[in-house]
Amino acid sequence: AQTVTQSQPEMSVQEAETVTLSCTYDTSENNYYLFWYKQPPSRQMILVIRQEAYKQQNATENRFSVNFQKAAKSFSLKISDSQLGDTAMYFCAFLKTGNQFYFGTGTSLTVIP
Amino acid sequence: DTEVTQTPKHLVMGMTNKKSLKCEQHMGHRAMYWYKQKAKKPPELMFVYSYEKLSINESVPSRFSPECPNSSLLNLHLHALQPEDSALYLCASSQVRAYEQYFGPGTRLTVT
Numbered sequence: 001a002q003t004v005t006q007s008q009p010e011m012s013v014q015e016a017e018t019v020t021l022s023c024t025y026d027t028s029e030n031n032y033y034l035f036w037y038k039q040p041p042s043r044q045m046i047l048v049i050r051q052e053a054y055k056q057q058n059a060t061e062n063r064f065s066v067n068f069q070k071a072a073k074s075f076s077l078k079i080s081d082s083q084l085g086d087t088a089m090y091f092c093a094f095l096k097t098g099n100q101f102y103f104g105t106g107t108s109l110t111v112i113p
Numbered sequence: 114d115t116e117v118t119q120t121p122k123h124l125v126m127g128m129t130n131k132k133s134l135k136c137e138q139h140m141g142h143r144a145m146y147w148y149k150q151k152a153k154k155p156p157e158l159m160f161v162y163s164y165e166k167l168s169i170n171e172s173v174p175s176r177f178s179p180e181c182p183n184s185s186l187l188n189l190h191l192h193a194l195q196p197e198d199s200a201l202y203l204c205a206s207s208q209v210r211a212y213e214q215y216f217g218p219g220t221r222l223t224v225t
Contacts, residue, residue, distance in 0.1 A: 035213055043201060045156070045216035091155055100169065101214065103155035 004094050006104035013082045014112050020067075021077045021107045023092030029053075033095040034068070034075045039106075040088040048090070051075065082111045116140075117217035119204050125223045128194060134220045136187040136204030145187040146214060147179060148203040156203055162187060163209065194224045 003026045013019035025034070036048040051059045051068050058066050063080045079086055092104040117138045126132050136145065144163045148156035161169035162181040170179075176198075178190040187204055201221055205214040 033213070037216075042218070043221075044218040045203065045205075047213055047215065050213055089153065095213075100158055100161065106153065106155055108153065 004092055004102050004104040006090075006092055006107050008107045009105070010108045010110075012110040012112055013079075015082055015084060017082055018078060018080045019082055019109065021079075021090050021092075021109065023075045023077070023104055025073050025075065025092075025094045025102075027073070027094065027096070029096050031096075034066075035093040035095065035101075036064070036066070036075075036077045037091045037093060037103075038086075038088045039091065040085070045091070049077070079109075084111050084113060087111045117204055117206055117215050119202075119217035119220050121220060122218065123221045123223075125225060126191065126194065127225055128196075130194075131190070131192045133191065134189040134202055134204075134222075136189075136206075136217055137185055138206040138215070138217075139185055140206065140215070141184075141208075142206035142215075143184060143209050144207045144212075145181065146205040146207075147187065147189050148205065149198075150201045150203055150219070152201075160189075191222075194222075196224050198222065199224045 005024045032053045034051045037045050038048045039045045049059050049061045049064050065078045067076045089106045091106045094102045120135045146161050147159040150156045158171050159173045160179045165181045176193050180188040201219045203219045204217040207214045
């Protein structure tokens with residue numbers, strides 16, 4: 001089975017600052033996908049960003065970017081210019097083609113005004 | 114349109130009741146999922162439907178009964194639940210299995 005580890009249960013960041021959430025995973029597969037999902041206090045899970053393992057270029061979506069290190073099996077999320085609306089639980093997820101999602105345990109991020 | 118809708122938003126039921134949760138998507142997705150989520154925990158997969166057929170049942174107790182009437186609808190029928198079944202129930206859909214999933218807002222279920 002695949003495992004996804006988020007070693008930071010809770011983090012906080014000052015508004016407008018940058019924060020990085022870490023995620024590592026364990027797999028013997030070569031082709032897979034990685035995702036970051038955000039779940040604000042209203043509880044709807046929202047897809048933040050995705051990364052295909054075969055792509056060397058790190059994915060970017062506006063203020064959100066990833067640092068994908070395939071050899072190290074690391075997939076961190078960087079949030080720039082943090083906003084109050086970024087306060088949420090963040091889940092890292094691993095997906096192997098033809099199989100199900102594996103979620104990490106989550107990181108609770110609080111943006112402090 | 115990346116919307117998955119779920120009804121009701123909140124549900125309180127006794128242990129002898131029968132109720133149903135509903136999920137709907139109009140994105141043409143052919144895979145739909147039910148998850149159970151406890152507070153501050155990741156979602157736990159319960160069921161997967163692929164092309165309206167049940168493809169994964171993660172050893173869920175029979176008091177939870179899924180149904181996929183068509184490609185846009187997914188139901189979860191509940192009967193004789195236990196207090197420990199109280200949780201947020203999330204529905205998700207994806208183009209087919211193995212693509213990113215889009216989640217609904219969830220149904221907050223309380224079993225008394």
